[in-house]
Amino acid sequence: MTTCGELARFLMAYLDRELPEEQRASFEQHLKACPPCVIYLKTYEATIRLCKKSCAEDARLPGAVPEALVQAILKARRATK
Template sequence: MKDLNCRDVIEFLDDYVGGVQPATVRHEFDAHLAECPACVDYLTTYRETIRLCRASCREDLPPASAEVERRLIEAIVSARRRA
């Protein structure tokens, strides 16, 4: 079997990160990564991208204010009454 190149690794990196590959394929990825700093950097920043995306949209979101929620309920209910 031929060794994986960078393109082979990056195009299936989601499976590697998700841990869904068979052990033999994962072993081939690990062998490439052991010798390719550029792909290790890509993997590191791919994972950082997922972390930042999640953190930026989820973390530290303060609870909605009671006033916003109250006005929203009122708006929905009155729109429903008019319908």
């Protein structure tokens, strides 16, 4: 039977469907009997979504490349060609 500690350790392998069948069954059995581990799994998945969202709309991204940088890149190209 999977323990809470093992569940935390093998969570990613479980989500990526990389656990052997027997271990997967034991993992799911544990989840049925352990509400805190279900919550841990849900918040782990929510963390991944939150990371994507937080970086997708990046406040540090003004959208365009700064003009001075465009000019610096073009100047460096002319110097190295």
